[in-house]
Amino acid sequence: MRLSTRCATGGLLSLLVAVATALPAAAQGPVAGTGVLTGTVLDSASRQPVAYATVVLLPPAPNDRPITGVAADDQGKFSLTRLAAGAFRLRASYVGYGPRTRAVVVGAGPTDVGPLRLRAAAQALGEAVIIGSKPVVEVRPDRLVYNADQDVSNAGGTAADVLRKAPLLAVDGEGNVKMRGSGNFKVLVNNKPSPTLARNLAEALKSIPADQIKSVEIITTPPAKYDGEGTAGTINIVLKKGVEQGLNGRVGLSSGNRNTNFNSALNFKKGKIGFSSTANLGAWYSPGQLSTERLGYAGAGAPDTLRQSSANRNRGGWVYGTVGLDYDPAEHHSFSLAGSVNGYAGYTTHDLVNRYTAPDAGQNQLFTRATKNVFSGLNVEGTGTYTRTFAQARKEWSVLAQYAYNPGTFGYDFDQFTNSDVVLDGSRADYRERNRGRTPGHEFTAQTDFTQPFGDKKTLEVGLKAIFRRTGSVATVDTLFPARATDFFQSPRRATDFSYAQNVQSAYGIYSFGLGPKLTASLGSRVERTALAADFRTSSSGFERSYNTLLPNGNARYAFSEANSLRLAYSRRITRPFIDYLNPFVDRSDAKNISYGNPALDPELTDSYELSYNTTVKTVTLNASASVRHTGNAIESVRFSTLNPTAPLPAGVAPDASVTVQTFANVAANTFYQFNLYGSAKPLPKWELSGGPDVQYTVRRSPALNTERRGFTAGFNMNTAYKFDKGLTVQSFVNGSLATVEIQGRGPASLYYSFGVKKDLFEKKADLTLNVANPFNDYWAYRSTTTTAFFTERNEYRAYQRSFRLSFSYRFGQAQQGRQRKSINNDDTKSGGSKQGG
Secondary structure (H helix, E strand, C coil): CCCCCCCHHHHHHHHHHHHHHHHHHHCCCCCCEEEEEEEEEECCCCCECCCEEEEEECCCCCCCCCCCECCCCCEEEEEEEECCEEEEEEEEEECCCCEEEEEEECCEEEEEEEEECCCCCCCEECCCEECCCCEEEEECCEEEEEEEECCCCCCCCCCCHHHHCCCCCEEECCEEEECEECCCCEEEEEEEEHHHHHHCHHHHHHEEEEEEEEEEEECCCCCCCCCCCCCCCCEEEEECCCCCEEEEEEEEEECCCCEEEEEEEEEEEEECCCEEEEEEEEEEEEEEEEEEEEEEECCCCCCCEEEEECCCCCCEEEEEEECCCCCCCCCCEEEEEEEEEEEEEEEEEEEEEEEEEEEHHHHEEEEEEEEEEEEEEEEEEEEEEEEEEEECCCEEEEEEEEECCCCCEEEEEEEEEECCCCCCCCCHHEEEEEEEECCCCCCEEEEEEEEEEEECCCCEEEEEEEEEEEEEEEEEEECCCCCCCCCCCCCHCCCCEEEEEEEEEEEEEEEECCCCEEEEEEEEEEEEEEEEEEECCCCEEEEEEEEEEEEEEEEEEEEEEEEEEEEEEEEEEEEEEHHHHCCCCCCCCCCCEEECCCCCCCCCCEEEEEEEEEEEECEEEEEEEEECCCCCCCCEEEEEECCCCCCCCCCCCCCCCCEEEEEEEEEEEEEEEEEEEEEEEEECCEEEEEEEEEEEEEEEEEECCEEEEEEEEEEEEEEEEEEECCCCCEEEEEEEEEECCCCCCCCEEEEEEEEEEEEECCCCCEEEEEEEECCCCCCCCEEEECCCCEEEEEEEEEECCEEEEEEEEEEEEEECCCCCCCCCCCCCCECCCCCCCC
């Protein structure tokens, strides 16, 4: 493991050079004086802060040349200092909103102008004013925001459907998510972790209803305030909140050929107390077909051939509920308690036909396996928060604590029928096997953050955090040869009893400053100490180790105008493997493709550099970014032939030409050169359009595997909607990508598209939505290849994505949303994909 900070130092030096170069352009400062103006920019409908809104001070009309200006912080707060006394105008603006201008009088001391409420872009028609909604995609200085509640095609879906449509993200046929072509990122919910998501993202996303998601934030270069996890960045799912005052709620029902769900919410606020709650449940069904063809090079003769095919049927259900209580006893004090329960369970059945042909006909094999894989997960969380604000704008102190109980289960049962190409009655099986396992989990987190502003453009942020995790894996395997015995026999050599402890303590500091009215920058760093301990009770072995990691970052932003800005950012990120990657249990549910985890994995370290340009011209917003990400000790999923003398074979696995093993290892150095272009526009007042391409050149090197792979890939995302009169909206979406470059082959290409129609009912208190996905093709074939010195394999998974869904939703009470609360962000572990446990 290399923890060198050479790349990090180079990134910071580059950033400082860029800042110094821009200094001459920032020579003009604000009017000298002792006056101070403070306030907050809010959304007029939701009362939510408008983060990073632009606030400028103007002379009396008609002169519109700004005197000075500042960008609001992530809570919408701003402060203008060193102002001369007199009468001025204050103007706030942000993309997707109409500007707000207010007359102000600057005195000799501080003046709080209160909230500046921005309305969504509006168009006046005679005496009527039609208020538009937020754009589907917002481009902010440090992130892209996909406003899921503005996309009618999400109605009745799940979080997986929402992520599929967000910019820079892609979801394949098995529910696996990628960000900028990488599976290494972190998902948060309301800026806090969900251990269920960390353990099994693909399944857990099915238990969050799309109707409860307000937006998805894609943060490609998170600051030091965030945990150092996620080399591709961070995805934050923002759920809808409660009300400013009064009571509101909603109920919804959705049904289709792929999923069915019921969702509900009830919220109220009276005086200093606010309450919010949700209750949801649902079920999903998704069929698929898998085929594999492998050519092995076992000897000098003709290659051996393995052909497998199976029909898969995936079923499951979920429950999801949240409850929250907010109490504001005094002006600058607030308390918050939040709890959630997120549970899911399901199974996959597949009838596998296995044909192995060897040069020696005596080694040929034919058998069929009827397999049922089962899994479940539960996440119970409780979070407490105290936030202290001050009379000084932007000054804040918070203390947070969270406990999470997150166990899971996994297992399989199969019946094998030798010399048969069809599944027979279970009584005719000549070999049977069953496995049951569980992954216990406990997690406790404590965190404190403090923000101290120094004037209008200087801010110091510091914080401490500690995470204590306990997990592991306990599994048993029972076997039965009906010709020899009448009951199952437990196989002690294949049992697993593994415990794992991971403690992370961290501290961070960020200093943000302005260099004139147009240039702002921040420099920060995070120091994390990781302590690991593993105990393999079945083999009476284990290990303990610890390491320290420095994670610097910084960014500089130059605003040419209110509508045009250039941003340079650098960050170093760490990825710690979690249970799916570490679990040593050997999964033999497919006898020819064995898989297991690697508890000796080291963390990844990644340096990211990004240059982005944002511009707005009338109704068109455009974001163009170029980035480079380099990981020197990347964790990769690797495949080996059991004949390979360097293959790390687990105990009990003997060399066999027909068998491969799959595990995880630090075997590669990866570099991604990427260009993203994303824009949103309104060609007509009622027509919204957003989307753009993503082009990437990948270089993967692995001396351990004696391979180097490089090549281009590209993706495309497009979303469009048209709002007719009388509450009728139509929408369509398409997302596609080319094949990806992997360390041992090529990943699959993808295509997904959908159409939606929504009709408002009962004076916009209800709506009825019909969504259809992939109507012109029954399935999409995800094709991938794996190539090594010992075999070449081609896989095809047919995901049946053609679907329809009819959804009805009814809302009652007030619709104003309350303010966001502080929350914990445990985004520091690398999680698995769609498979649970072993």
